[in-house]
Amino acid sequence: MSDTPTTARRFLFLNASTRVPGVMGNTEALARTAAAALPSGIEQQWLRLADHPLPPFVDHRHDIGTYPLPEGAGRLLLDATLAATDLVLVAPVYWYSLPASVKLYLDHFSAWMRVPGLDFKARMAGRRLWLVTTSGDRAKAQPMIDSTRLCAEFLGMQWQGALWGKGGAPEAIRADETALTEATRWFEGV
Template identity: 85%
Template structure:
């Protein structure tokens, strides 16, 4: 796959007020400055999209209709991406509710007749950018994201972690900022 055919979808999962760039997004944006030449990128803020609550019909109805509205926009953006980047700060040792709801909808998308969502996701790349007070608190979220990638047959590209906390704390984490310059290189 040439770099010009690469399309990165960055999904920001912070629940901060729109327009406020938190530590995780700042780290992701630093990494995005070093995408492979010719690669395109799209950023979506999950908190700005209205996704309906996920209702599990796997064992009663069994299938789902094609989503509409923001859910369809998110599905289309997901399928258009070669590289899916979850930009998710650690919330209570886990993924923020915004990204968890997005992933829950994968269960529905896998059961939309004719969509072949799981097969279409296979081989794409899944990345995670995150920040927390210390790395060990991010590990459960990293493990969960890796397992999602494995289930879908996606290439798990790992997690870029930085020291978060108070606003702009990431600026003091030179190791994470240096790693960000190489995060997407050579892939």
């Protein structure tokens, strides 16, 4: 596992939608609109968390204290995370919070920080964390946005903010012209 050179930008989009495969949700549609505006030389990797389920997180911080390198989906997500310069959580608001798949992914950071020699937290410092989300109204997304910002701060990541759009029924985002316009400029300066 090697870090990506600092001059090369590599975006990892983690889609946390629970819609059935093949049905694009509002949050993914908003994220793909934003990603389409990225310069052509910037690498993008898209992973759907439901396609790479993680095992339940078991907290061994205060008994065993260390963790082995993960295997399977955990290793795939760890490697993709460390290879990215920019981590984009594509996460609709569920019950005022992050979807369970993103929360579980973040829980596994606690293990990755305790893999001997991995230096996960130090390696995440300076990378950029972005959030794309949709919900019925913006105020209901704020707890999730705050939680994601706090995760970035804890890891020493650069918090890039949240792109929010009006979600709900499938295709609802298409009526939110403000969010779609903002999406086309969201990654400006990258």
